[in-house]
Amino acid sequence: MSNILVQNTNQAQSLVSQRGKKRKYCDGYMKYGFSYVGNEDCPKPQCMVCGEVLSNGSMKPSLLLRHLETKHANYKNKEYSFFKRLVENNKRLNLTSYILSGNKDYENAVEASYHIGKCGKSRTIAENLISPCITEAIRCMLGEEHVRKMTTIPLSNNTISRRIEDMSDDVEMTVIGRIKSSKIFAIQVYESTDVANCAILLAIARYLKDNEVEENLLLCHPLSQRTRGEGILNVVDYFKEEEINWSNCCGLCTDGAKSMLGIYSGLCGLVMKVAPNISWSHCCIHRQSLACKNFPGELKLVLDEAVKVVNFIKSKSTNSRIFKALCEEMMSPHSTVLLHTEVRWLSRGKVLTQLFELRHEVQVFFEDHPFFLASKLQDCNWLQALAYLSDIFQIVNKLNLALQNSSVTIFNVSDKIESMIKKIDFWRSCLENGQPELFKTLHNFLSENKLNLSWEIRKKINEHLNGLKLDFQKYFPELEEEIYWISNPFEEQYVQAAKLSVKEKEKLIELSTDSTLNVNSKDTFLLTFGQTSAENTNGFLTTPFCFFCHLQVLN
Numbered sequence: 001m002s003n004i005l006v007q008n009t010n011q012a013q014s015l016v017s018q019r020g021k022k023r024k025y026c027d028g029y030m031k032y033g034f035s036y037v038g039n040e041d042c043p044k045p046q047c048m049v050c051g052e053v054l055s056n057g058s059m060k061p062s063l064l065l066r067h068l069e070t071k072h073a074n075y076k077n078k079e080y081s082f083f084k085r086l087v088e089n090n091k092r093l094n095l096t097s098y099i100l101s102g103n104k105d106y107e108n109a110v111e112a113s114y115h116i117g118k119c120g121k122s123r124t125i126a127e128n129l130i131s132p133c134i135t136e137a138i139r140c141m142l143g144e145e146h147v148r149k150m151t152t153i154p155l156s157n158n159t160i161s162r163r164i165e166d167m168s169d170d171v172e173m174t175v176i177g178r179i180k181s182s183k184i185f186a187i188q189v190y191e192s193t194d195v196a197n198c199a200i201l202l203a204i205a206r207y208l209k210d211n212e213v214e215e216n217l218l219l220c221h222p223l224s225q226r227t228r229g230e231g232i233l234n235v236v237d238y239f240k241e242e243e244i245n246w247s248n249c250c251g252l253c254t255d256g257a258k259s260m261l262g263i264y265s266g267l268c269g270l271v272m273k274v275a276p277n278i279s280w281s282h283c284c285i286h287r288q289s290l291a292c293k294n295f296p297g298e299l300k301l302v303l304d305e306a307v308k309v310v311n312f313i314k315s316k317s318t319n320s321r322i323f324k325a326l327c328e329e330m331m332s333p334h335s336t337v338l339l340h341t342e343v344r345w346l347s348r349g350k351v352l353t354q355l356f357e358l359r360h361e362v363q364v365f366f367e368d369h370p371f372f373l374a375s376k377l378q379d380c381n382w383l384q385a386l387a388y389l390s391d392i393f394q395i396v397n398k399l400n401l402a403l404q405n406s407s408v409t410i411f412n413v414s415d416k417i418e419s420m421i422k423k424i425d426f427w428r429s430c431l432e433n434g435q436p437e438l439f440k441t442l443h444n445f446l447s448e449n450k451l452n453l454s455w456e457i458r459k460k461i462n463e464h465l466n467g468l469k470l471d472f473q474k475y476f477p478e479l480e481e482e483i484y485w486i487s488n489p490f491e492e493q494y495v496q497a498a499k500l501s502v503k504e505k506e507k508l509i510e511l512s513t514d515s516t517l518n519v520n521s522k523d524t525f526l527l528t529f530g531q532t533s534a535e536n537t538n539g540f541l542t543t544p545f546c547f548f549c550h551l552q553v554l555n
Contacts, residue, residue, distance in 0.1 A: 022041060022042045022056060023043075023057065023059035024040070024043065025043040025045070028061075029045065029061070029064055030080055030083050030084055030087070031079070031080040032061065032064040032065050032067075032068050033047055033048050033049050033064075033072065033075060033078070033083050034047055034048065034064050034067075035048055035087055042056055043056065044056055045058055045064060047067060047068075047071075047072075048083050048086050048087060049072045049075055050072065052067075054067070085162060109149075109152045109153040110154070112153045113126075113153055113154050113155060113159060113160065114163050114166075116130060116153075116155065116160065117160045117163035117164045118167060123157050123160045123161050123164070126155040126156075126157075126160050127155050127157055127160075131150075131155045134150060135147055135150050135151070138150055172218075175205065175216045175218055176218075176242050176244065178207060178214070178216075179207050179244055180243070180244060180245070181209075182207035182208045182209065182248070183248060184207070184208065184248055184249075184250050185205055185207035185208075185248060185249060185250070186205070186206050186249065186250055186251035186252070186253070187203055187204065187205050187206075187218070187249060187251070187252055187253070188202075188203070188206075188252075188253040188254070188283070189201065189202070189252065189253070189254050189267060190202045190203075190204075190254065190255055191223065191255070198222055199223040200220065200221070200222055200223070201220070201221045201222075201223055202217070202219065203217075203218045203219035203220075203221075204216070204217050204218060205218040215406065219238060221238075246271075246274045246275040247275060247277070249271075249275050249278055250277070250278065250279060251278065251279050251280075251281065252268065252278050252279070252281075253280075253281045253282075253283055254267060254280070254282070254283065255283050255286045268280050281410075282475075284403055284410075285400060285403050285404060287475040287476060288396075288399060288403060288417075289400070291468070291471040291472045291474070291475045291476070292468065293471075294467055294468075294471060295464060296460055296463045296464050296467070299388075299389065299460055302385040302389060303348075303352075303389060305376055305382075306351075306352060306355055307340045307351070309355065309371070309376070309377075310338070310339065310351060310355060311339070311340075312371050313336075313337055313362070313365070314336075314337065314339045319369065322369075323336060323337070323361070323362075323365050326361055326364060326365055327358065327361050330360075330361055330364070332357075332358060332361050333357060334354055334357065334358055337351070337354055337358060338351045338354050338355075339351070346397045346400060346401075348389075348393045349393030349394045349396065349397040350397075352386060352389050352393055353390045353394060353441070355386070356383075356386055356387055356390050359377055359383065359386075362377060363377045363378070380451060380454070381454055381456060381457055384442060384451075384453065385457055385460065387442040387445045388439055388441075388442050388457070388461055390441045391439040391440060391441045391442055392439070394441075399416065399420060403416065409487070410479065411479070411486075411487040413476070414476070414478070417472055417476040420472060421469055421472055424465050424468060424469045424472075425469070426438075427439075427465060428462055428465050428466070431458055431462060432462075434452070434453070436453050481493075481497045482497050482499045483498075484497070485497070485498040485508060489508060489511055489512050490512050491512075492512070495508055495509060495512050
């Protein structure tokens with residue numbers, strides 16, 4: 001009887017062991033945030049977020065994923081490498097703590113490493129400079145026991161690099177979340193080449209957050225080969241990857257490159273295929289730069305010769321050091337001339353101004369270092385042209401900076417350009433009457449040397465100003481009267497000119513007769529008052545919000 005009982009028991013245990021087959025750990029389970037504890041024959045999954053140990057029977061992808069999504073939803077989008085680094089850090093530091101159940105010292109150490117990564121310096125600075133300095137300072141001030149806490153802060157090059165990546169991902173997800181929550185947004189796309197000859201694509205988004213306009217850098221992506229529209233669109237397809245609704249994009253602002261403007265293969269044409277209601281605009285700062293680019297042959301020659309003079313001094317380190325010593329000896333206001341770079345639009349004015357202010361020092365320098373353009377510094381006409389170029393570029397730079405204000409709208413741009421055109425006509429009339437006082441550098445030079453503006457230079461300046469006016473009118477055509485109701489909905493002529501539906505026109509008439517809103521609009525910025533405009537970055541307005549949304553805000 002006992003033998004039969006033992007035999008039946010063995011059979012039952014055998015059946016149980018067959019039914020309860022032990023599950024093995026797979027390295028792929030790390031992407032669900034699970035490592036394991038115990039032996040390899042009967043491992044138990046352990047969550048790397050909270051440290052909870054589950055049964056061997058839970059070693060299934062579906063169960064592990066359910067644990068991650070239900071208990072740690074914030075980490076469900078983390079990649080395999082994130083959890084792998086967490087395991088390696090724990091092993092390296094001999095820690096058994098985890099993100100949620102970890103000890104306070106480790107959490108503080110991790111937080112400290114994020115603060116150091118946020119400083120924006122080289123990734124090696126933490127390990128090579130910050131850590132040794134802080135360690136010695138703590139040893140001197142607080143003692144050896146506090147030094148041991150300092151050594152727990154992960155500051156290696158790779159760790160700081162990961163911290164930067166984590167913070168970058170967090171910022172990116174925050175911006176994307178705000179764009180998704182905004183009913184409407186606009187983007188500015190700009191392609192440029194840096195000093196390393198690498199083509200960079202920048203995309204900046206402007207959207208509504210808590211009924212206020214906000215802008216952030218959304219994308220900075222290198223373009224590996226050609227910068228055609230297809231390649232740029234493949235990068236902008238990033239919007240689709242992040243599930244950003246293209247139909248909510250009301251405006252696209254770009255520069256004037258062919259890869260941006262092409263109807264069929266350019267960025268504009270390709271974007272309009274996925275967002276047909278989008279409105280395109282040309283960057284106003286880029287247009288201003290194009291308008292100021294043309295010069296009459298004589299003035300262009302003076303500009304080129306001035307750049308060559310600067311390059312002769314700056315191209316050789318010996319010349320730069322000698323010229324610096326000369327400036328210090330002569331107690332000059334500057335110690336060197338500035339190098340001109342074509343890609344920097346504001347550099348011309350600064351280069352020419354500083355060269356003109358150091359003209360005496362440059363003349364002395366050329367006495368010992370002969371240069372074929374040295375005689376130009378004794379030519380009164382050449383110096384008058386240089387002084388004028390210095391003045392006009394300072395004025396252009398001032399206009400350029402005024403257009404970069406993030407609160408500038410298309411109406412402000414139109415006003416500033418109109419003002420510039422009228423001032424150009426005024427300058428021309430003043431020069432014809434022999435009154436160059438408006439050009440400060442030129443006027444001071446003529447006064448110091450008791451000279452009158454030569455007829456040749458006056459003719460060149462008049463020709464340049466006339467061409468500048470035409471270029472401004474070309475690149476900045478007058479705005480249509482039908483959109484002025486956005487900036488001034490209380491003016492009768494703008495209300496009548498507005499092209500709106502019958503119901504929208506009725507609402508606009510009702511709004512235009514509201515005296516309370518009329519008073520408030522005089523003290524409130526346009527975007528804050530009406531929130532009727534969708535702007536791109538750096539003051540480039542792309543298109544107005546729909547009028548219905550405007551009425552919802554005000555009502």
